[in-house]
Amino acid sequence: MGDTRVRFAPSPTGYLHVGGARTALYNWLFARHTGGVFILRIEDTDADRSKPELTTAILESLEWLGLNWDEGPFHQSDRLDQYRAMAAELVRAGHAYPCFCTPEEIQEKRARASGGRPWKYDGTCRNLPEAERQNRMAEGSPHAVRFRVPEAGVTDFKDEVFGQIRIENQELEDFVLLRSDGQPTYHLSVVCDDVEMRITHVIRGADHLSNTPKQILLYRALGAALPVFAHLPLILGPDKQRLSKRHGATSVGAYRDQGILPEALVNFLALLGWTPPGGEEILSREAMVRQFDLSAVSKSNAVFDPEKLAWMNSQYLRALSLDRLVPLVEAELKSAGIESRIISTTEKLRETVALLQPRMRTLKDFSQGGRAFFTDDFEYAEEAERKFWKDPSLPGLLSKLAEKLDKLDCFSAEKAEAALRTLADEAGVKAGLLINAARVALTGQAVAPGLFEVMNLLGRERTVERLRRASHYLGRRAAAP
RNA sequence: GGCGCUAUCGUCUAGGGGUUAGGACGUCAGAUUCUCAAUCUGAAAACCCGGGUUCGAUUCCCGGUAGCGCUACCA
Numbered sequence: 001m002g003d004t005r006v007r008f009a010p011s012p013t014g015y016l017h018v019g020g021a022r023t024a025l026y027n028w029l030f031a032r033h034t035g036g037v038f039i040l041r042i043e044d045t046d047a048d049r050s051k052p053e054l055t056t057a058i059l060e061s062l063e064w065l066g067l068n069w070d071e072g073p074f075h076q077s078d079r080l081d082q083y084r085a086m087a088a089e090l091v092r093a094g095h096a097y098p099c100f101c102t103p104e105e106i107q108e109k110r111a112r113a114s115g116g117r118p119w120k121y122d123g124t125c126r127n128l129p130e131a132e133r134q135n136r137m138a139e140g141s142p143h144a145v146r147f148r149v150p151e152a153g154v155t156d157f158k159d160e161v162f163g164q165i166r167i168e169n170q171e172l173e174d175f176v177l178l179r180s181d182g183q184p185t186y187h188l189s190v191v192c193d194d195v196e197m198r199i200t201h202v203i204r205g206a207d208h209l210s211n212t213p214k215q216i217l218l219y220r221a222l223g224a225a226l227p228v229f230a231h232l233p234l235i236l237g238p239d240k241q242r243l244s245k246r247h248g249a250t251s252v253g254a255y256r257d258q259g260i261l262p263e264a265l266v267n268f269l270a271l272l273g274w275t276p277p278g279g280e281e282i283l284s285r286e287a288m289v290r291q292f293d294l295s296a297v298s299k300s301n302a303v304f305d306p307e308k309l310a311w312m313n314s315q316y317l318r319a320l321s322l323d324r325l326v327p328l329v330e331a332e333l334k335s336a337g338i339e340s341r342i343i344s345t346t347e348k349l350r351e352t353v354a355l356l357q358p359r360m361r362t363l364k365d366f367s368q369g370g371r372a373f374f375t376d377d378f379e380y381a382e383e384a385e386r387k388f389w390k391d392p393s394l395p396g397l398l399s400k401l402a403e404k405l406d407k408l409d410c411f412s413a414e415k416a417e418a419a420l421r422t423l424a425d426e427a428g429v430k431a432g433l434l435i436n437a438a439r440v441a442l443t444g445q446a447v448a449p450g451l452f453e454v455m456n457l458l459g460r461e462r463t464v465e466r467l468r469r470a471s472h473y474l475g476r477r478a479a480a481p
Numbered sequence: 482g483g484c485g486c487u488a489u490c491g492u493c494u495a496g497g498g499g500u501u502a503g504g505a506c507g508u509c510a511g512a513u514u515c516u517c518a519a520u521c522u523g524a525a526a527a528c529c530c531g532g533g534u535u536c537g538a539u540u541c542c543c544g545g546u547a548g549c550g551c552u553a554c555c556a
Contacts, residue, residue: 107553145554167484175554176553209486210485234549234550238491268493279504281504281505300549301550302494303491305506311506312506359517359518365518384516417515432515435515448516
């Protein structure tokens with residue numbers, strides 16, 4: 001079990017999306033679990049759609065997720081010669097043949113056959129007399145290379161997650177291995193690479209389940225040993241359609257930008273189609289590696305639920321040590337364009353982050369709901385105003401509270417609380433009214449940490465100033481029509 | 482259309498011939514009263530349908546239905 005070799009083989013035609021990330025993760029988990037090798041291979045044989053900068057982005061996403069590879073990245077575009085050699089070898093051995101039909105001719109035949117059955121390549125060139133074949137080759141006629149699929153029999157295999165799969169060979173057509181421009185197709189390049197890279201377990205999306213028999217035929221023609229196949233159920237959007245851009249954020253980078261932690265995304269993705277024997281939901285990377293098992297992977301497609309991801313993220317966020325969290329918060333503030341003018345010392349920053357940490361769900365929350373903790377430039381959330389700034393006596397009360405706090409001998413959470421409660425008594429209102437109103441004044445939010453801790457953190461001057469600002473704002477608002 | 486695969490709460494799932502069908506997210510209610518996206522407690526919520534096998538089927542078999550995938554000189 002120690003010499004397993006697996007690969008993740010994205011094509012750089014888009015960013016790394018969560019489905020691809022999960023495929024990569026399962027390959028990585030399997031490799032680490034078995035002490036094997038995890039190989040990264042870039043499938044960039046489609047020159048038109050592949051973009052080098054996307055390869056870079058995919059690599060970055062994998063690194064961010066912590067899915068380190070042991071070999072590669074190999075680029076298929078560097079290996080075109082091997083694919084051509086393999087195609088030539090297959091032709092020589094009679095397993096493939098040159099096809100001189102043009103794509104246009106094929107398309108036309110396909111369109112004409114529209115009626116009942118699906119159109120399969122009709123074998124025009126498969127049955128070409130040898131002499132004519134030689135002739136056309138000598139003329140240098142452009143041609144593709146097609147695989148000669150056996151006309152009878154069945155191809156079957158045992159998939160690690162789906163079990164026995166079988167298909168009649170007559171359902172398969174003579175698929176193209178090499179395009180007329182000399183570029184390999186997917187089937188040729190994967191099999192060629194998987195054979196040459198001595199891949200032992202092919203772990204990939206279930207969208208390839210139906211392609212597998214074709215590839216098995218190729219392995220056989222090549223006389224190569226079959227790897228174990230393990231297909232993974234697909235990840236769907238809320239409408240049960242295959243997850244795509246239409247569903248909003250689907251790329252790993254988009255979740256990073258939303259303030260999701262890589263370990264949370266990894267944990268969430270791991271559970272989309274797999275459950276450890278004990279059923280735990282929050283799993284350390286080590287626990288995942290230790291328990292991962294392909295045969296426990298689910299067979300049915302899974303809907304991606306961003307709500308559960310958010311919950312999982314909050315779990316990881318809260319468990320994070322301040323040493324790790326503070327730099328992440330700093331980076332978030334920076335990318336949000338907030339230079340923390342309010343906070344002068346690192347000690348203060350740690351205190352602030354620690355206070356906020358228990359109720360933040362993502363890193364983004366620090367720069368959004370938590371904005372007022374880092375800068376004076378913040379706004380009052382509309383629903384906070386609606387909820388806690390209804391009472392008409394508030395402008396006066398907040399202003400009085402500011403006075404009282406300003407005159408305190410020494411400013412602390414306890415003193416501030418005492419002062420506020422006294423004022424509430426004197427004014428004959430509930431302390432809660434004042435506390436909630438003051439919270440909005442100080443943080444702009446209806447949800448925030450305990451008020452007096454917030455006051456203590458902000459300090460007397462800033463607390464007083466914000467209370468006054470709110471009082472004026474409310475006064476003006478009341479005066480307005 | 483053909484072929485393949487799949488089917489347990491809204492979602493992710495556990496389970497498995499006899500169970501009060503378990504957990505998690507979300508939802509709802511209560512508690513906390515200084516808010517809540519925090520915390521605690523509780524609740525509602527599922528075996529796709531029809532046949533068969535069986536003393537008994539959600540579980541096994543067959544069929545249907547639905548969903549997804551493949552059906553390219555994309556990967």
